[in-house]
Structures are given as C-alpha cells and as structure tokens.
Amino acid sequence: MNQIVAALDAAWRILLIGVVLGAGLPALFSFGVRAMAWGTGGEATNHDEGTLPPPHPVGRVIGIAVFALVVLVVLLGLSYIVAHGLGYNLVFNGGLPAFVPR
Amino acid sequence: MSLVSPEFLLLALVVVTALAFDFTNGFHDTANAMATSIATKALTPKGAVTLCAILNLVGAFLSVEVAITVTNAVIRIQNPDGTPIPEVMGDGGGALLLILMAGLAGAIIWNILTWLWGLPSSSSHALFGGLIGATIAGLGFGGVKWTGEGYHLDGVVGKVILPGLVSPAIAIIVAMIGTKLVFKITQGVNQRYQETGFRWGQIGTASLLSLSHGTNDAQKTMGVITLGLLATGTWTDTHQIPFWVKVACAVAIASGTYLGGWRIIRNKGKGLIEISSPQGMAAESSSAAVILTSSQLGFPLSTTHVATGSILGSGLGRKGAEVRWGVAGRMGLAWLTTLPAAALVGAVMWWIGNLFGGATGAVVVFVLMVAGWLWMWLHSRRDPIGRHNVNDEWEAEGIAQTSDDVPVSQEVTQ
Numbered sequence: 254m255n256q257i258v259a260a261l262d263a264a265w266r267i268l269l270i271g272v273v274l275g276a277g278l279p280a281l282f283s284f285g286v287r288a289m290a291w292g293t294g295g296e297a298t299n300h301d302e303g304t305l306p307p308p309h310p311v312g313r314v315i316g317i318a319v320f321a322l323v324v325l326v327v328l329l330g331l332s333y334i335v336a337h338g339l340g341y342n343l344v345f346n347g348g349l350p351a352f353v354p355r
Numbered sequence: 356m357s358l359v360s361p362e363f364l365l366l367a368l369v370v371v372t373a374l375a376f377d378f379t380n381g382f383h384d385t386a387n388a389m390a391t392s393i394a395t396k397a398l399t400p401k402g403a404v405t406l407c408a409i410l411n412l413v414g415a416f417l418s419v420e421v422a423i424t425v426t427n428a429v430i431r432i433q434n435p436d437g438t439p440i441p442e443v444m445g446d447g448g449g450a451l452l453l454i455l456m457a458g459l460a461g462a463i464i465w466n467i468l469t470w471l472w473g474l475p476s477s478s479s480h481a482l483f484g485g486l487i488g489a490t491i492a493g494l495g496f497g498g499v500k501w502t503g504e505g506y507h508l509d510g511v512v513g514k515v516i517l518p519g520l521v522s523p524a525i526a527i528i529v530a531m532i533g534t535k536l537v538f539k540i541t542q543g544v545n546q547r548y549q550e551t552g553f554r555w556g557q558i559g560t561a562s563l564l565s566l567s568h569g570t571n572d573a574q575k576t577m578g579v580i581t582l583g584l585l586a587t588g589t590w591t592d593t594h595q596i597p598f599w600v601k602v603a604c605a606v607a608i609a610s611g612t613y614l615g616g617w618r619i620i621r622n623k624g625k626g627l628i629e630i631s632s633p634q635g636m637a638a639e640s641s642s643a644a645v646i647l648t649s650s651q652l653g654f655p656l657s658t659t660h661v662a663t664g665s666i667l668g669s670g671l672g673r674k675g676a677e678v679r680w681g682v683a684g685r686m687g688l689a690w691l692t693t694l695p696a697a698a699l700v701g702a703v704m705w706w707i708g709n710l711f712g713g714a715t716g717a718v719v720v721f722v723l724m725v726a727g728w729l730w731m732w733l734h735s736r737r738d739p740i741g742r743h744n745v746n747d748e749w750e751a752e753g754i755a756q757t758s759d760d761v762p763v764s765q766e767v768t769q
Contacts (some may be wrong), residue, residue, distance in 0.1 A: 259506040260517035262655040267645060268525045275644030276533035279637040283540035285551040290544040297548040314445040327559045331566060331753065333647060338418035343651065 274326075282323050289316035361714035362587060365452050367395075368717045369583045369722040372459045372724070374607045377576040380468040381411065381480040381611020384572065385621040387475070387662035391635035391747060397554035398561070398740040400615070406558075406563040408613035409693030414569020415487060415605030422583075423593055425578030427710030428491040428514040428655070429483045431498050432582075437593035439586045441629060442494065446713065453708050454489045455583055460724040461485030461505035465693060470651030471731045473618035473626075473740075474689040477657035482575060482644070483515055491698070492705035512653045521699050523690075526645050527671065528663030534639035534672025542625035543635065553632035560639035567614075567646055568658055574606045577601060599631030617740045625749045628670030637672065638665040660690060 288295040295305045327352060335342025335345050341352040375490055389403040398406065398575050423437040424469075432443050432451060443451035463476075469476040490498040503509025508517070527763035533583065577596050580603075583765035584590035590597055624630065630638070642658075642665045663686055670678040 255506050255512075256502055256513045256517060259503075259508050259513065260521055263649075263652055264507070264521045265526060266652060267522075267648045267654060268528060270648045271529040271641065271645045272526055274648070275529040275641040276536055276637070278560075278640040279533045279633070280536040280540060282553070282556045282636060283537045283633070285513075286549060286647055287541050289552065290541075290548050293548075297545050299543050299545055301581060307525070312466075318692070327563060329644060330563045330647060333651075334563070334567045335417055336649060340488055345692065347716070350609055355554070 278323065278326055279327075281319060283324065285316050285319035288312045288319060292316055357643040362447055362449070364454075364556050364587065364714045365449060365717045366583060366587050369452050369456050369459070370580055372456060372463070372721065373475070373576050373580045374603055376459050376463050376466070376482065376579075377573065377604050377607035378611035378614075379463055380482075380572055380576070381408075381608040382474070382614045382616040382760070383466050383478050383569055383611075383619065384658060385472060385612050385615045386508050386623045386656065387658050388561050388568060388639075389615075390620045390624035390662070391559045391630055391666060392554075393555050393620055393636050394630050395550070395554065395557065395632040395635045396746070397632055397635065400617075400620075401559070404613050405734035406562065407689070410562055410565035411569035411573070411612045412605050412609035414571075415608055416601065417566075418574050422574035423581050424597065425575050426486060426582060427500075428509065429500055429511050430486055432494070432498055437559075437582075437583065437585065438579060443668040444586065447521055448583075448588070449713060450493065451586040452738045453705060454486070454493045454714060455519075456720055457492070457559045457705035458482070458486035458701045460704045460720050461488055461605035461697045461699075463724060464727050465697040467728055467731050469689055469693070470616050470618055471507070472685075472689070473622040473662055474686055475619050475623055475659050477519070477659040478572065479575065479657055480515060480690070480693040481697045482520065482579075483511075484694035485701035487511065487694070488698030488701030488703075489680040492702040493709070497722045498605040501711045505624040507685055508655070511694075518654060519660060519690060522645065523660045523664030523667075524544060526641055527668035529645060530638045530641035530665040530668030531672035533641055534634050534669045537633045537637050538673060538718045545567055550632050553574075553636045555638040556630055556637060560636060560643050562659075564639060564646070564662070567643070567650070569605075569608065571650070571658070573604045578609070580604070598754050615742070615746050617742065618735070621740050621745045622682060622686075623666060625746065627663070627666050627686075628676055629749075630669065631667065631673075634669040634673060638662075638669040641665040641668065645704040647658075670766040681700055697758040 254265050292309050294308035298306055301349050315350055336352045340355050389407050393400050427433050437453050438543040443639045462481040465481045487499055500510040539549050577600050580600050581596050642662045644660050670676045704720050708720040711719050
C-alpha cells in the first residue's frame, strides 16, 4: 500500500513538471514557427486566393529569438544528462540553473 | 596442454551473453528515440540510426555513477555494498554465474521474440524478468525482493510494476496536451511550412532521448558483468567498473542501435498513428521531459513505455487523428507479459543448465540461446523490414504482426 502511495506521489510531480516542460517546449517552438511564418509571409501562411501576405521582418526577429530560447532549453537538458552521469545534480538557485556535486 | 579452465569458460560465456543482451537492448530501443523522426522524415533512416548510435556511445561513457548494485532492485544475490552473497558463491562463484547466464538468456530470447513481432517491449523488464526467473529456480521465491519497505520504492512492485503502470499514463497526458497546444498555436500557418519547421525541433528532442538512453541502459549491463567478475574474484573493487567492461558495453549498445530494430521502428512510427512532424516533436518533448524528471526524482521507469505512451498521446491530441487501437493493444499486452515470460524462459534455462552443471551447463544454455536466436532470425527473413521499407504505407494488417502466425505466401505457386 505504501508503495502505491509512494508511486502516486512521484507520479503527480512528474506529471506536473512533465506538462510544464514537455508540453511547454513544443508550444514555445510553435510560437517560433508561427512568428517565422508571419515574418516570411507569402506561401508560409494560409491566405486568400490571389493576395500574398507581405513579409514582416519583426516576425523573423521574434521567431529567431524564440528558437534561440528552445535551443537553450535543449542544451540545458543535454547538460543535465551529462552532469547527472558524472555525479552532479541540477539545482535552481533563484531561478538560475546550477550544478552541484551529489 | 590444457586449454581454458571450466571456471574461465563459464565467466567468458556470461560476459559474452551480457554483451549480447546489451546489443539487443540497443536495437530494441532505437525506436524510442528515432521512430517518429524516421516516420516524419525529419531524418533519413540511416541518418537517424547513425546519430542515435553515436549519442548512445557517448552516453555510455558519460555515466561514471557506480551501477554495480543493479540487480539489487529485484533479487537478493548481492549485499548492499555490491559483493555477492555467500549463498551463491559455491564452486568459485559458479552458482551466481549460472543464475546470471540463465537470466540473461531469458532476457535475450524474449527481446528477440518481441523484435520479431515488432513489439516495443521494455528491455529492462526483460532483464529483470530473466534474472527473477533464474533466481526463483536457483534460490527459491525468497531470493526475489518482491516489494520495498515503507515509502521507498523498491522490489518488483516498486521498481517494475508500479512505474510500468504509471509512466505510460503520464506520457499520454503530457503528449496530448503538447499536441493540442501545438496545433492551436500554429493555426493559420501553411502546413508544408509547419512540417519543415518542426522537423528541426524533432532532431533536437530525438538527440536528448538518445543520449539519455546511453547513460541509463548501458550501465545495467556493466553492472551485471562486473557482478560476474566479483563472483569469480577476477575483480574486487566494488566502487569501480573495469574500463574494458565500459568500452565493451558502450560499443555493444551503440552497434545494436546502429543495426536499428526496423520492425519495431515501423510499428511505432507508422503503426500506432499517422504521425506528422508537429506531433512527432510534441511526442519526443514529452518523452524527454518525463524521462529526465523521473531520473531527477529517482523514479525508475522504462524508456520504452514512456516513448510509446507519448506517441499514443500525440495521436489523441490531434483532432480527427486515427489511433490504431489494435496495434496499441498488442503493445500493451507485450508490456504485461514481458516480465513473466522472460522469467519463465530464465527459469527453464537455469533448470537445464543446472541439469548439466558447471561450464557444460552454461555451454548448453548458450547453444540453446543461439539456436533460438537463429531460428527467430530466419523467421524474420520471410518478411524482412529494413531501411528500404520502414516507411511504407501502413496496411490494415501490418507486415510485422502477421509474421508468426500466418506463413506469408508459402510458395503456393510451385
């Protein structure tokens, strides 16, 4: 019985963080794709027959910024795996990630 | 001149068998990281297995964490410090080596059989199952750690059964939410433009999954081999894994990954749902987040269950997408049966090995395992799946499932 409680206790934490990171990352990426499409204009967006939307440079800037953020998150994930293997733990000090020896 | 001593032969067979298991672990799990990237053409089949193999190789070297006590999760053949218990040290460790040998053989046979059927079953469940079966046969039911004490997740219940039930559910929910968000946010973006964009995202998340697989899975084989070395006194340091073991395991899992379990990749990437690259990225992000969070919290889950759950969730999250529940059901059935089936094979193998005894017994088990492997491999040649046809259109009854019960086109027109 205690084992089930322990498993469920871990489960809701994983679910919560999983939703934030695991659903948040592709959502963020989608904003990037959408901004880039708006920035590129033309055939990148769905549009009415005969009227090609003009490109918006701002969209490209936003898109690139968002993609850079996604790359950062992936890199953080990679460094977590590397650090974990080498015996370090990831902690967040006031929001900033840091690695401390276990 | 005497050739090799029986003790050495027994140890050598255990090491070779463990590496063979590591190899099957590699090709069985290529699909976890790469099935969706291959199905959405984010990567070519060859590019995908190459990237995945390299990251698995790197990952295997990255983990310096001592994995010597890996069997302690489910069976009692090791003390908490990693040394083998005295009961299994008879015949210079021969009793322990026979348990390892039979357990690994059980795990390998089940892994290859599920590969033949194209079913993504968990390699760690197979390994634990095989070892549990061999331990029951060798030491009785008391040799198995069935459940943990108090709130510490341990034993068969805490480390295998509960995580096996909980983790796919979590992955399904996370991937479903992710997929819904993705399609909501990208409304109005041209579909072809979307596909291209998300392919890049997929490569990033697939890399995360591959690397984390290498750091987690190669360790288990390293632990088993080192335990065998400890039992024979060939190695005495319980705080370190011999360097050659590390190299051998890393190479075994990476080359297995490179071979690619195409039958499983096909069923996972094409069989469950018709996947688009936004869904693929949502599924892979979900897997990566769930796996990394669990490893941070010390929750022992199976990568295979999470990856399959995520793909299913990404199908449920898309409006109007069809989920092939028949395929999903077969996979679920494989998850439930993996542990008991591998245990049964492991137990039978131990019994046969024990009948002959010593190195002879191990040789017999080894020969039986190789024969089984050959038989299944020949069977797979009837409807080979490889790089060339892994992405073919999915037909009502997929090619991989029918291989065993329906002899495909049995030369009727002679």
